Amino acid sequence: MARDTERAVYVQRIDPDRKQEYIDAHDDVPAGVTDAMERGTVTEFELYVRDDLAVCVLEAEDLDTYLDAVTDDSDVEAWERHVAQFKREGVNVDAPEDEQIPFMDRLWSFRPGE
Numbered sequence: 215m216a217r218d219t220e221r222a223v224y225v226q227r228i229d230p231d232r233k234q235e236y237i238d239a240h241d242d243v244p245a246g247v248t249d250a251m252e253r254g255t256v257t258e259f260e261l262y263v264r265d266d267l268a269v270c271v272l273e274a275e276d277l278d279t280y281l282d283a284v285t286d287d288s289d290v291e292a293w294e295r296h297v298a299q300f301k302r303e304g305v306n307v308d309a310p311e312d313e314q315i316p317f318m319d320r321l322w323s324f325r326p327g328e
Contacts, residue, residue, distance in 0.1 A: 219257050219273045223318045226268040226304025236300035237263060246289025254283030268304065285311050 228236050240261065251259060255275035262269040274280040284290045294307045305315050 219275055220277045222272045222274075222277055222315075223320075224270050224272075224304070224316045225318060226270070226316070227302040228263070228266045228268055229300055229302050230266045232300040233263070233266065236268070236297060239297055239300065244289055244293055246287070247293045250283050250287045250290050251280070254280035256280060266302070268301075281311075281315075285314065 256272065257275060258271075258273040260271040262271070272280070291307045294305050298305075298307075303316070307314055
């Protein structure tokens with residue numbers, strides 16, 4: 215992670231019966247979603263899947279700017295509603311703004327030489 219970025223991580227639970235649909239949906243993430251991410255200063259976004267877990271790792275120049283860009287964005291909301299059908303829990307566009315993305319708390323980190 216570059217030192218001039220912030221990192222956030224969140225976990226989503228996939229419906230095991232719809233895992234492949236969730237994976238396939240990410241073959242074609244709408245441009246409106248990635249445009250909002252760019253406006254939100256995202257420098258990198260990674261999605262990892264194992265069993266029924268999807269782990270999202272987000273790096274942005276400023277997380278508040280990211281949240282401002284994606285919250286209430288119609289393309290992002292449509293995308294999240296689409297992929298919600300394949301999940302048991304995760305991003306919830308109907309939750310209060312500060313609870314829509316289930317960010318995790320960092321418990322520990324290690325950087326050689328620091």
